[in-house]
Amino acid sequence: MGHFMTLNTTPTVLMVPGLRDHVAEHWQTLLQKELPKAACVPPLEHDKLSCAARVAALDAALAEIDGPVILVAHSAGVMITIQWAQHHHRTIHGALLATPADLETPMPPGYPTFEALSQNGWHPIPRRPLPFPSIVAASRNDPLAPFERVTGMAQDWGSRVVDLGDVGHLNPAAGFGEWKMAHGLIQELV
Numbered sequence: 001m002g003h004f005m006t007l008n009t010t011p012t013v014l015m016v017p018g019l020r021d022h023v024a025e026h027w028q029t030l031l032q033k034e035l036p037k038a039a040c041v042p043p044l045e046h047d048k049l050s051c052a053a054r055v056a057a058l059d060a061a062l063a064e065i066d067g068p069v070i071l072v073a074h075s076a077g078v079m080i081t082i083q084w085a086q087h088h089h090r091t092i093h094g095a096l097l098a099t100p101a102d103l104e105t106p107m108p109p110g111y112p113t114f115e116a117l118s119q120n121g122w123h124p125i126p127r128r129p130l131p132f133p134s135i136v137a138a139s140r141n142d143p144l145a146p147f148e149r150v151t152g153m154a155q156d157w158g159s160r161v162v163d164l165g166d167v168g169h170l171n172p173a174a175g176f177g178e179w180k181m182a183h184g185l186i187q188e189l190v
Helices: 027-034 051-065 076-087 114-119 147-158 181-189
Strands: 012-016 038-040 068-074 094-100 134-138 160-163
Touching: 012 027, 012 076, 012 147, 027 038, 027 068, 027 147, 027 181, 038 094, 051 076, 068 076, 068 181, 076 094, 094 181, 134 147, 134 181
Parallel strands: 012 038, 012 068, 068 094, 094 134, 134 160
Antiparallel strands: none
16 A cells, blocks of 8 residues: 555544544644644534434545545544444545444443434444554543453454553543644554
């Protein structure tokens, strides 16, 4: 794959946020500002809980980008990416999949219910290998996904697992604005 790229063809990094969309102090928002070529899937105005609408928004954002793309997904954004990869065939250079939310396990209070997620097309979580290189960054104490479930999904997807240790859900509530490690993981995919 890499031998088709010229040395000055820097991939565009496309952020795929979770269901809470854009949070100003989130590491994805901060990372997008730091990278020379970066974009973000825009928030939905309607059908915010619809998996199909989220996948369509990712596909539309990808259609706006020429050249190689690296996806950087977080939480339910990982599931949007996984669902997109099942039905779309655009070449992706690689994906950083950070702390995927296990949408097949009931979420803590304040998150969508299992039934609401099921009715909106999030189940089952696809388990086929991804058609592009990927890294799953997994937390050992994520309230939205047990570590063993995340590593099992990563294995099914053919992803390399990076054990982040105890970082919660890798979000502002867990003390993460900046996440410096993302730069190195993206460089691995480049």
